[in-house]
Amino acid sequence: MSQAQATYALCDVNSFYVSCERMFRPDLYGKPVIVLSNNDGCIIALSDEAKALGIPMAAPYHEARSIIQKHKVTCFSSNYGLYGDISKRFNWILEQHCDQVSPYSVDESFMRFDGFPNDLMQRAQAIRSELWRCLSLPVCVGLGPTKTLAKVANHFAKKHKATTHGVVDLSIPKIREWALKQIAVPKIWGIGRQLSKKLVMQGIHTAWDLHNADYKTLQRMFSVNMERTILELRGQPCLKFSELPEPKKSILNSRSFGKPLSTYSDLKEAVAHHTSRCCEKLRNQSSLASSITVFLYGQRKEQVYHNRPSVTLQLPEPTDDTSIFLQAIEQGLRYIVKTGESYKKAGVMINGIVDSHGYQPDIFEGVPQRPELMQSLDKINRRYGQDTVKFGSLGFAKNWAMRANSCSPHYTSRWQDILKVS
Amino acid sequence: MSKVSILKPSGQYSDIPLYSGKISAGFPGVVDEHMEDTLSLDQLLIQNPATTFFAKVEGDSMMGAGIFQNDILVVDRSLTAKDKDVVVAMLDNEFTVKRLRTSGPLRLQAENPAYKDIPITGESELVIWGVVTGLARSLR
Numbered sequence: 001m002s003q004a005q006a007t008y009a010l011c012d013v014n015s016f017y018v019s020c021e022r023m024f025r026p027d028l029y030g031k032p033v034i035v036l037s038n039n040d041g042c043i044i045a046l047s048d049e050a051k052a053l054g055i056p057m058a059a060p061y062h063e064a065r066s067i068i069q070k071h072k073v074t075c076f077s078s079n080y081g082l083y084g085d086i087s088k089r090f091n092w093i094l095e096q097h098c099d100q101v102s103p104y105s106v107d108e109s110f111m112r113f114d115g116f117p118n119d120l121m122q123r124a125q126a127i128r129s130e131l132w133r134c135l136s137l138p139v140c141v142g143l144g145p146t147k148t149l150a151k152v153a154n155h156f157a158k159k160h161k162a163t164t165h166g167v168v169d170l171s172i173p174k175i176r177e178w179a180l181k182q183i184a185v186p187k188i189w190g191i192g193r194q195l196s197k198k199l200v201m202q203g204i205h206t207a208w209d210l211h212n213a214d215y216k217t218l219q220r221m222f223s224v225n226m227e228r229t230i231l232e233l234r235g236q237p238c239l240k241f242s243e244l245p246e247p248k249k250s251i252l253n254s255r256s257f258g259k260p261l262s263t264y265s266d267l268k269e270a271v272a273h274h275t276s277r278c279c280e281k282l283r284n285q286s287s288l289a290s291s292i293t294v295f296l297y298g299q300r301k302e303q304v305y306h307n308r309p310s311v312t313l314q315l316p317e318p319t320d321d322t323s324i325f326l327q328a329i330e331q332g333l334r335y336i337v338k339t340g341e342s343y344k345k346a347g348v349m350i351n352g353i354v355d356s357h358g359y360q361p362d363i364f365e366g367v368p369q370r371p372e373l374m375q376s377l378d379k380i381n382r383r384y385g386q387d388t389v390k391f392g393s394l395g396f397a398k399n400w401a402m403r404a405n406s407c408s409p410h411y412t413s414r415w416q417d418i419l420k421v422s
Numbered sequence: 423m424s425k426v427s428i429l430k431p432s433g434q435y436s437d438i439p440l441y442s443g444k445i446s447a448g449f450p451g452v453v454d455e456h457m458e459d460t461l462s463l464d465q466l467l468i469q470n471p472a473t474t475f476f477a478k479v480e481g482d483s484m485m486g487a488g489i490f491q492n493d494i495l496v497v498d499r500s501l502t503a504k505d506k507d508v509v510v511a512m513l514d515n516e517f518t519v520k521r522l523r524t525s526g527p528l529r530l531q532a533e534n535p536a537y538k539d540i541p542i543t544g545e546s547e548l549v550i551w552g553v554v555t556g557l558a559r560s561l562r
Contacts, residue, residue, distance in 0.1 A: 419475065
């Protein structure tokens with residue numbers, strides 16, 4: 001079957017983290033609920049009721065504290081174990097409805113239906129009602145002849161939940177035109193803020209403008225990815241089912257500590273943890289990288305970080321081997337940590353990313369690559385949970401572990417935490 | 423004395439598969455053909471893994487149905503509750519396990535004479551969270 005004869009669906013859970021919390025707390029329906037990030041630092045999920053109070057997404061918790069207290073908003077620390085379990089169940093249910101499911105993030109998955117089944121709207125509604133009944137998950141479904149259009153359709157289904165009943169199909173050209181005219185370029189999947197600035201200078205403001213643009217000219221000005229996005233907007237599939245628009249050019253992982261840290265070994269443990277997360281992401285997108293930056297934030301004085309040391313290390317060759325990055329960050333960290341100083345935050349950024357498929361290693365100079373070891377490491381950790389198997393320098397103390405003052409019970413992963421019924 | 427037949431459970435220390443064929447010396451291939459999966463309590467108790475959750479019983483209101491304090495309930499959220507099903511329901515902001523009765527006036531029934539039926543009238547909102555499909559209990 002050719003790739004053209006398919007309909008793509010993007011199924012996305014509304015306020016996923018809030019919905020997971022509410023499944024075990026039905027008393028919170030209709031009430032404002034928010035979920036906080038690692039360390040209880042920022043607001044990362046809001047119920048519709050919390051949005052209506054004007055609480056902004058991604059705002060630091062302390063900035064919104066007065067509204068939160070005034071309106072008795074229920075706050076949860078993030079319970080990633082629970083969200084991961086519900087995400088897995090979400091995909092199992094999608095798989096019962098469609099044999100081609102590709103998770104895109106924790107709360108969105110693509111489905112592919114071959115041919116042009118004419119009952120897709122009904123099927124999408126059946127998926128919605130089952131997810132609501134069985135997992136208390138409210139979802140919206142976007143349908144279209146390409147993944148990019150399914151993503152746009154999903155945006156509309158979410159925005160106009162009441163009138164669309166949570167399902168929008170952009171297979172119909174007239175509806176497609178109406179929708180694309182309302183989407184500004186930065187909102188298009190795969191077009192970042194930088195690219196959209198350049199597009200606006202070309203007089204391209206909406207997705208419809210881009211849809212009508214000459215893709216050959218734009219391909220010369222930008223890249224082949226731009227051409228693919230344009231064709232996708234026109235209904236011509238260019239992205240393979242499990243493919244994402246473009247691999248990341250740099251990968252960053254950082255986190256504030258629960259309490260300030262000052263010893264080299266504590267800091268090394270934290271930085272090593274971030275490094276191994278970044279390397280996992282690197283391997284996930286089948287890339288290699290040749291440079292890593294380690295950074296620390298010292299204590300804040302008068303709201304400003306005065307002490308922000310960082311160091312960038314160049315590797316002899318691009319790699320995705322966690323142990324090579326770990327050796328590098330150990331050297332780098334010794335260079336920037338000062339005895340007597342304490343630090344509030346640490347992170348790493350990986351740069352110099354290349355595609356691992358096209359890469360020819362230098363067999364004489366090369367760093368030994370151990371793809372099998374890395375693959376089994378990722379496999380085990382995916383199966384049994386993060387850090388089941390890890391490198392020695394990741395440590396076991398976790399003095400820097402996150403603050404989570406109002407975490408909900410681990411309903412699905414700890415016997416002592418399961419639901420109580422009387 | 424009641425007759426019991428013993429099946430080997432699967433577990434950490436005894437992961438030995440059962441085989442239904444007789445061992446015939448000299449024909450090891452025959453044994454392989456009859457190898458079966460180990461028995462798993464999950465398989466016995468859980469029909470729909472995607473929609474099944476566990477809950478712990480507090481109190482004695484379901485004693486008559488053989489459900490005691492600290493028992494682990496296997497709750498399937500994909501099933502539609504019908505008359506006489508044991509259900510986990512949300513009533514006045516609390517989770518409760520009771521028998522659902524739809525023939526006659528809609529009500530939740532305890533299985534203990536010390537508890538009265540809970541009538542579901544227009545005032546109280548009843549949310550059926552899931553249907554209890556199984557039970558697990560450790561005896562020591």
